[in-house]
Amino acid sequence: MPDLDWAISSINRRQPTLNRWLTFYRGHHPRMFNTRRFDRSFRAVVDGARVNMCGRVVRSFTDLIVHEGWTDSNAADTPEATRLWAESRMDLHLPRLVREAAIYGDGFLSVWPDPDGVPRFALENPRGIAIRTAPEDPTRIDVAVKMWRDVERGLVRVTEYRRDVIFRWAAPSKDGTISKASSLRPLRSTDVPEGADASPETTNPYDVVPVFHIPHAVVDPPYGESVLRDVVPVQLLLNKEVGDLTIASEAATIPSRVFIGSEPDGRDTDAPKPGAVTWLPNPDARVVELAGPSIGPLRGVVDAFAADIGRVSDTPVHEIATTGDWPSGEALKTATARQMNAARELKKTLDVVLTDAMMLALRMAGATVVEARSVWMPIEVKPSDRERAEAALLRIQAGVPRVVVWRELGYTLDEVVRMEELAAEEARVDAALAVRAFDAGAAA
Numbered sequence: 001m002p003d004l005d006w007a008i009s010s011i012n013r014r015q016p017t018l019n020r021w022l023t024f025y026r027g028h029h030p031r032m033f034n035t036r037r038f039d040r041s042f043r044a045v046v047d048g049a050r051v052n053m054c055g056r057v058v059r060s061f062t063d064l065i066v067h068e069g070w071t072d073s074n075a076a077d078t079p080e081a082t083r084l085w086a087e088s089r090m091d092l093h094l095p096r097l098v099r100e101a102a103i104y105g106d107g108f109l110s111v112w113p114d115p116d117g118v119p120r121f122a123l124e125n126p127r128g129i130a131i132r133t134a135p136e137d138p139t140r141i142d143v144a145v146k147m148w149r150d151v152e153r154g155l156v157r158v159t160e161y162r163r164d165v166i167f168r169w170a171a172p173s174k175d176g177t178i179s180k181a182s183s184l185r186p187l188r189s190t191d192v193p194e195g196a197d198a199s200p201e202t203t204n205p206y207d208v209v210p211v212f213h214i215p216h217a218v219v220d221p222p223y224g225e226s227v228l229r230d231v232v233p234v235q236l237l238l239n240k241e242v243g244d245l246t247i248a249s250e251a252a253t254i255p256s257r258v259f260i261g262s263e264p265d266g267r268d269t270d271a272p273k274p275g276a277v278t279w280l281p282n283p284d285a286r287v288v289e290l291a292g293p294s295i296g297p298l299r300g301v302v303d304a305f306a307a308d309i310g311r312v313s314d315t316p317v318h319e320i321a322t323t324g325d326w327p328s329g330e331a332l333k334t335a336t337a338r339q340m341n342a343a344r345e346l347k348k349t350l351d352v353v354l355t356d357a358m359m360l361a362l363r364m365a366g367a368t369v370v371e372a373r374s375v376w377m378p379i380e381v382k383p384s385d386r387e388r389a390e391a392a393l394l395r396i397q398a399g400v401p402r403v404v405v406w407r408e409l410g411y412t413l414d415e416v417v418r419m420e421e422l423a424a425e426e427a428r429v430d431a432a433l434a435v436r437a438f439d440a441g442a443a444a
Contacts, residue, residue: 004160004169004181007130007145012179014223018104018127021226024235025103027052032236034243045250046243053235053306054228056320057313061227062098064343065350066377067091070358073371080367081358088121097123097214101346105224107214108144109353110161111361115197119361124211131213133222144211149176155191158184161209166202206364212357216346230312238305245298252292261285314338333381340379347376 023029029050031039039046070081085091100123101107108124124146132143144161150170156178160167168187171178178184186200204210215224261284280287303321310317316335318326327335351374358372392405406416 004145004158004184006132007143007160008147008158008178008181010130011128011145011147012177015127020232021103021105021228022127024054024228024232025058027055029235029239031239031243033240042243042247045246049243049246050239051242051302051306053238053309053320054231057231057309057315058099058102058227060315060319061313061339061343062095062102064340064379065098065347067094067350067354068375068377071373071375072369073373075373078369078372080362080365080369081372084119084358084361084365085121087118090121093121093123098346098350100126101214101216101224101350102227105216105226105229109212109214109357111210111212111357111364113364119364121357121361129211131211131222138221141209141211141213144209146211147178149173150191151176153191157187157191161211162204163207163209164204166204166210168200168202206360208360210360212353214346214349214353216349217342227313231309234305234309234312238302238309241298241302241305245295245302248293248295248298252295255292256290258288258290259285260288314342336381340381343379347379350374351376 027050029052031043031046034042034046070078070085072078097107097109104126106126106129108126108129110122110124111119112122114120125148128147130145130147131141134140134142142163146159146161148157149155150157154172154174156171156173156176158169158171160169169184170187170191171183171185173183187198188200189198192198213222215222216227217225219225259278259280261280261282306321307317309315310320316339318335326332354374355372358374362369362372388409392409395405395408396402403416403420406419407413411419
């Protein structure tokens with residue numbers, strides 16, 4: 001029997017936590033902090049009263065990390081790497097890999113030749129992966145185990161990746177789970193679709209486990225931490241306040257009135273109805289309107305919890321707060337500094353791991369590329385056109401030649417020469433007009 005109890009136990013133990021992160025990212029939050037009586041009275045309202053900040057926190061973070069392509073060590077194009085990347089459509093799949101690393105704390109990518117011998121990149125579900133790293137090098141994976149459910153055949157499939165061999169196992173399971181490796185047996189031809197590889201064992205000639213790990217903010221090696229770890233508790237509090245605000249808003253919108261000193265129409269059975277006229281025969285009777293609750297304080301609490309989510313996740317508050325202005329200039333740099341630093345750390349990890357994966361794919365393809373490097377969009381606050389223009393004007397006023405400033409703004413040398421010619425022509429026209437105006441004034 002395979003020695004995989006450690007992997008099965010790890011996957012089963014981590015799944016509830018990973019499922020929780022995914023549930024919150026999708027906005028399916030449980031109700032918390034409500035009494036049973038409150039739930040019975042307002043469940044229909046509270047169930048829909050949610051503001052999903054978890055998804056916004058993840059997207060605000062991952063949108064900063066953009067892969068632009070591949071070059072070699074001399075910054076020249078690498079057709080082989082670009083072709084392999086495109087054939088696996090990784091330009092479309094990489095954003096999902098980055099999101100998974102943020103949501104679950106871990107992203108996984110595998111590389112292996114397809115039946116035609118072409119290396120293929122594939123994203124692996126973090127909820128079904130366990131890894132064991134080398135004791136002397138925690139960044140090197142010694143064993144990776146993938147476990148998933150084959151609903152159509154009623155099986156749990158397990159693939160074990162080692163540096164020299166790949167094993168494939170299967171176990172019958174009605175509910176899609178197993179708890180012991182003893183239930184596994186080597187893969188059979190009946191366990192896979194017709195024409196698919198049913199080999200229970202495949203030699204790995206590359207001396208590398210073809211599974212690559214992208215962790216985020218590692219705390220308990222080898223696995224990372226979700227960006228939602230500190231967000232979820234505040235999200236639950238925010239949902240509670242949003243529900244209370246919704247109920248209070250309804251109470252404030254629909255006024256309540258009380259009759260004092262008389263039974264309407266003298267009949268206890270006829271309750272007043274909205275839109276109906278009620279006659280009070282007692283001249284001393286009064287109708288008192290009860291003031292609705294003030295929603296201002298509740299609104300302030302909602303905004304405070306939204307701001308707290310920004311603080312615990314390093315997400316700029318202006319991106320998730322329900323009120324306030326969008327900062328610019330130095331204020332924007334300050335507001336985004338911590339999030340950008342975190343994004344740069346994850347980008348460094350991605351850069352190293354994707355390079356390792358690409359170099360393995362190039363080896364599998366028999367390519368001669370010495371080194372492939374990822375090209376990334378810079379993670380920085382880009383000034384607005386107005387801010388760039390103001391900065392350029394200040395540099396010119398400080399004595400920096402205009403030609404230098406224009407080149408810094410991105411204009412080509414030909415464009416700079418043309419602008420200098422136009423500026424000189426404008427100066428000549430202005431001088432001629434000034435002389436003509438002076439002469440006309442003297443003649444008068």
